[in-house]
Amino acid sequence: MTVPTELPPPPLGSFASDNAAGVSPEVLAALVAANEGPALAYGEDPWTAEMVAAFRDLFDAPVEVLVGWGGTGANVFGLASLLQPWQSVLCTDTAHIVVDECGAPARFTGSAITPVPHVDGKLEVAAVAPFLHWLGTEHHVQPRVLSISQVSEMGTVYSVDEIAALCDFAHANGLLVHLDGARIANAVVATGADVRTMLRDAGVDVLTFGLTKDGAMYGESVVYLRPELAEHARFVRKQAGQLPSKARFVSAQVTALLADELWLRNAEHANAMARRLAELVADVPGVRVPRPPEANSLFVQLPPEKIRPLQDWSFFWEWDLSQDMVRWMTSFATTDDDLDRFAAGVRAVLAG
Ligand SMILES: Cc1ncc(COP(=O)(O)O)c(C=O)c1O
Incomplete structure (x- = not known):
């Protein structure tokens, strides 16, 4: 397994779940x-x-x-x-x-x-x-x-x-x-x-x-x-x-x-962040997005050997390993900077 030595700084926010976010x-x-x-x-x-x-x-x-x-x-x-x-x-x-x-x-x-x-x-x-x-x-x-x-x-x-x-x-x-x-x-x-x-x-x-x-x-x-x-x-x-x-x-x-x-504005933001994340990773070689996000989660298929190194860098949950599928979730608290950093890390790990 090749684990890249140089990775960008991980995002401050978490893509593990929307309940990893704090409170409005x-x-x-x-x-x-x-x-x-x-x-x-x-x-x-x-x-x-x-x-x-x-x-x-x-x-x-x-x-x-x-x-x-x-x-x-x-x-x-x-x-x-x-x-x-x-x-x-x-x-x-x-x-x-x-x-x-x-x-x-x-x-x-x-x-x-x-x-x-x-x-x-x-x-x-x-x-x-x-x-x-x-x-x-x-x-x-x-x-x-x-x-x-x-x-x-x-x-x-x-x-x-x-x-x-x-x-x-x-x-x-x-x-x-x-x-x-x-x-x-x-x-x-x-x-x-x-x-x-x-x-x-x-x-x-x-x-x-x-x-x-x-x-x-x-x-x-x-x-x-x-x-x-x-x-x-x-x-x-x-x-x-x-x-x-x-x-x-x-x-x-x-x-x-x-x-x-406020409940709808928070959700609107979370959903928009998931859409943007999908755009940011769409052209990363090795990332497959089977379906565009409908709400605030993005399900992606990754080369199986890349899942663990990426989780070690910024944790998220595996969803269906029979399909090498993981879940990335956004929330009302996700920032553009979180997205940019996360996408950069995905790109780096998959290129490694
Ligand atoms: C679909 C769904 N239902 C219910 C829950 C409620 O879970 P909790 O008991 O952790 O609040 C969750 C939390 O992840 C969920 O995703």
Whole structure:
């Protein structure tokens, strides 16, 4: 293996993940402001009321919202509030809930999480349909929820029509639709769709509305677009250990990001950085970009012997080594200088 001795300085920012970034200054300011005086715990505070009002305004609907400590926890209690132990969730075989959450959704729901072959990271009606064959037969777990990730784990983005088709299909078969929106802001700006159209009107029932990767410090929200589905959700959240006692600090972050569309501006920046990174490495010999970035991640194929030296210089995650595929992620905090340095390092390592 040839490892070049002379490499340019690595970027200050990280391309490992969008949650390697810090926190939006506006969020930090909101945390400081929320630190004024005492407030009742467990969400009985003015910041939480304001956060719920902000979501109702965003969706122009009487949604229910419960915050939790993080993305996995939000997926866990969001799903657990929809399921009985004999029921199951259908999701792609690349979904975070089945690959990256250490089995937490299956353990806390008591329900099977059934992986369905993905198409470019997405769930498709044709792929799901065969899994409904045993609906109504007592020997088999009963599919109750379709769960999709928007943005998908493969960096692809569902169109509004694709989400609506899945929702129509699910509802026609007595299923609900859960959406893991860890990167919902990136998807909204990528499609140019209005969030009401993409989620409420398309028919999504419950979603994790993620903001941690978009400038928050911690904590995620579960939004029940059909409020009646939240009937038992508070109990489920508490049992799952996801009720933050000082909930005001999560709520204040959410409100700060929703205000003045900061959540969308942050995502717009992150997505634009991924597009620019794709341009910068497009002509580097040995780099193959199978698909232009749709949101804030770039999946590239590299000569396998170059992956480790490049990671040692500036760390990123391998994604699918069967295809020599790695993932580079940008965030609201990525700078032009980060991009230039990273692209220069890629060029140097691949030339070495
Ligand atoms: C698609 C997806 N869902 C959920 C999460 C939430 O994870 P965490 O529990 O680390 O906040 C992530 C984080 O990487 C993710 O990529």
